[in-house]
Amino acid sequence: ARRARGVLADEPRLQQTMACQVQSPPDADGLIPFDDGFKPSSCTKETxxxxxxxxxxxxxxTVLRDALDEDLAHEAYATCVAFGESWGTxxxxxxxxxxxxxxxKAEAEQPALEQLAYSMLRSLWRRGGKELLAxxxxxxHGFSMWVVLGDVGHETEYHIDYSEPFRHSDNIIATPVHAITLQLTxxxxxFAIEGGTFGAxxxxxxxxxxxGYKACLRExxxxxxxxxxxxxxGWRSVPYAFNQATLIPGDLPHAADEVRVWxxxxxxxxxGINACGFREGPSEMRTPQHSRLFKRGLKLQRLEKKLLNLDPEKLKRLLASLLSKHKIDGSRLSTAEIHS
Known part of the structure; x- marks a missing residue:
């Protein structure tokens, strides 16, 4: 059969699991305290x-085989390889x-890629997605879509999907309604692939x-x-296969182990495709994962982290150099002001 559905977990165990997942009462905003061992540098609020x-x-x-029209699957592979880097919309x-x-569609930052994402999602919907997700x-609210390219040595760390901009602004985890992958190579x-197996x-x-976040709580x-x-x-695994989709509820943690033979x-x-809810969807729409804007934000975060870790005297000298370069009078700045 083209479609192979996963087997529903044991019902009593499932009910127990779902009850455990909401251990604390929600606050006034309907949110629940949750510690995954990570706090973004941009927000120190409790998670x-x-x-x-x-x-x-x-x-x-749940696995969908022949998930896209075959010609579209080949076209998508060729387009993504020609582009040569990750992208998102x-x-x-x-x-x-x-x-x-x-x-x-998003504003035409990359029109050909926006159209490709549009075509892939509509094809997936026609070829089994509607039956499962409607x-x-x-x-x-909408669908966040992105493409990642890899080779031997590539792996995907253990995680749950959530809106990155939403978490970095308020330290709120908002998982998608559904999390989907499409495999296009x-x-x-x-050919015997080794590694790169998807597991949830x-x-x-x-x-x-x-x-925890990227397995930080248990090494x-x-x-x-x-x-x-x-x-x-509790683990379910699916080896990589051409034109295959995996679909999971958005709160299931998942990963892919290291690609060893390819x-x-x-x-x-x-x-990757996330069906985003109405709370986090607008944030994702403004800054889609792996988009150019998203990548610029990551670079700024890394720079901020480096600057915060600099010795105060080194930071002062760096700032003095920048002020001099741009002909700004920085004589009144103290080290304390630099760190304020």
Whole structure:
């Protein structure tokens, strides 16, 4: 069969897991305290999480084979490889028309890529996505889409998906309604890939609370994403395959282990798609993941971190050099003012 659905987890265990995930009562904003071991440098507020909506997807990994029209899958691979780097966009959900998604494309920063994202999402919807996801559209503001290229040595650290701009502004975790990947590399039939396996844990936020942001609360072993990677019953795994989609509820933590064997002549192309809710969607729309604006923000964050870690005297000399270069009088600045 073209579509292979995951098996729903044991129902009593599932109910227990979902009850555990909301351990603290929500605050006045409907948010729940949640510590994953990470605080962004841009916001020192206590971490809170938006309670995830109930999804129509099974709490498992659902796999769609032949997820896109085949010609489009090949075109998408070629376009992404030719572009040569990661990119991202956001498609605002407006409704449905004769069973198809009505989407508003982002402003034309990269028109060909915006059109490709639009075509891929509409194709995925026609070829099985609607059957699986339509019931949840009432929760969806829009779709964040991005592409990542990799090769041997590439891995994806353990994490849950959430809106990066939203967290960095208020330290609020807002997971998507759904988290989807598309695998687009036409790996030759019979080639034995090693590594790069996608895995998600069905215990969701319970598992993430234990392991934390990028597994910072429990150190991984032997180069694996977590210390229990694919070795306990809650893990579900899917090897990489051309024109294949994986779909999970947005609060399930996931990762991909290191790619060890891969065809030399091909890039490893993965598309990420998050169905964003109404709380975090506008932030994602303004700064889509892996977009040029998003990348500029990351560079500024790294620069800020370096500056904050500089010795005060070194920082003072650097600032004096910059002031001199731009012919600004900095004689009244003290080291204390520099750090204020």
């Amino acid at each position: 809170r999480i938006v309670p995830p909506p109930c999804s129509a997807l099974p709490r498992d990994v 956001y498609l605002r959900y407006l409704g449905e028309d004769e069973g198809g998604l009505v989407l508003e 019931e949840d559209l009432k929760h969806v 036409p790996v030759p039939e019979g 844990h069905v215990e969701g936020l319970d598992h993430y609370r234990l392991h 991984p072993v032997d180069g694996r994403p977590t210390d229990d990677w694919l070795s306990c019953p 065809p030399r002549s091909l890039r490893r192309v993965v598309v």
